[in-house]
Amino acid sequence: MTAYIIRRFIQALAVLIIASAVVFLVMNLLPGDPIRIYFSSSALGRATPEQIALWRHEFGLDRPLIVQYVDWVSHVFRGDLGDSIMKGEKVSTLIARRLPITIYLGLPAFLMSLIFGITAGVLSAIKRGRPLDTGVTVFANLGICAPIFWVGIVMIYLFALYLGWLPTCGYTSPFEDFWLSTRQIIMPVFCLSMFDMAATARQTRSAMLEVTRQDYIRTAWAKGLRERTVIIRHALKNSLIPVIAYQGMCISDILGVSVIIETVFNIPGMGRLSVESIFNHDYAVIQGIILIIAIIVTMANLLVDLSYGWLDPRVRYE
Numbered sequence: 001m002t003a004y005i006i007r008r009f010i011q012a013l014a015v016l017i018i019a020s021a022v023v024f025l026v027m028n029l030l031p032g033d034p035i036r037i038y039f040s041s042s043a044l045g046r047a048t049p050e051q052i053a054l055w056r057h058e059f060g061l062d063r064p065l066i067v068q069y070v071d072w073v074s075h076v077f078r079g080d081l082g083d084s085i086m087k088g089e090k091v092s093t094l095i096a097r098r099l100p101i102t103i104y105l106g107l108p109a110f111l112m113s114l115i116f117g118i119t120a121g122v123l124s125a126i127k128r129g130r131p132l133d134t135g136v137t138v139f140a141n142l143g144i145c146a147p148i149f150w151v152g153i154v155m156i157y158l159f160a161l162y163l164g165w166l167p168t169c170g171y172t173s174p175f176e177d178f179w180l181s182t183r184q185i186i187m188p189v190f191c192l193s194m195f196d197m198a199a200t201a202r203q204t205r206s207a208m209l210e211v212t213r214q215d216y217i218r219t220a221w222a223k224g225l226r227e228r229t230v231i232i233r234h235a236l237k238n239s240l241i242p243v244i245a246y247q248g249m250c251i252s253d254i255l256g257v258s259v260i261i262e263t264v265f266n267i268p269g270m271g272r273l274s275v276e277s278i279f280n281h282d283y284a285v286i287q288g289i290i291l292i293i294a295i296i297v298t299m300a301n302l303l304v305d306l307s308y309g310w311l312d313p314r315v316r317y318e
Helices: 002-029 034-041 049-058 065-076 091-126 131-145 148-162 178-211 215-222 227-264 270-280 283-311
Strands: none
Touching (some): 002 065, 002 283, 065 283, 091 131, 091 227, 091 270, 091 283, 131 178, 148 178, 148 227, 178 227, 215 227
């Protein structure tokens, strides 16, 4: 077990290095100069070539890419993600301010997709061929196929503009006004969870139907066990491995979709910060965001792998 965890941590470190290198290279190959963008968008007006050269030297942009990358990685290991060109702040400070907002939206979305997705999938499998199964299947197909940004816009029109039940957009800290904050996140959380909820329901239904055909399930029924005991203690636990395996991807899906949802609903989270930084060519911010997301997704997948042994005692880590 210990050797397996060590190997997985080494693999995770390799993934983080590759991800950071790819993002660093892609951002530097994009057309446009962040220093020129900064001067054109600031009150300083048009800059002279000497000023641009001075600022490029100040941020180390006049050095070779490999030197810039090695310097950035060395600072990361010391806890320094660099400085934002556009905002004039530490990247770690920006992320620390925006990340809790994204987690505040993403965590309820993840729990909602997990709980409701598994519940809907189990009920659909138990009631196979009945109206409940048909309804869950239709919802799952719609949830997978519908564009998230379109769903968000439709919800804004229906629940905010037409019915007036919810605010159109914005974010308020739950420590300032809990009720307003709750009303503001209902639509974003649903949009974030819709795809993964639908996919989890389909995955659970498929796994449950496969498990219920096994001989030990027929034996449990033949022994006269209650339906709840057969479903929860025997069928559900053994069908959860593919479902739990998918939850690692759900986390990456939610973090990726947050870029769109935070833009649609005007929420100042990490997703919206990444969009602003991409347009502004703010290299350090993008690299810091990708690094944080990669760490979260990698650790989530490690926990998913370790959960297999609890779900199925036959799984051994060697």
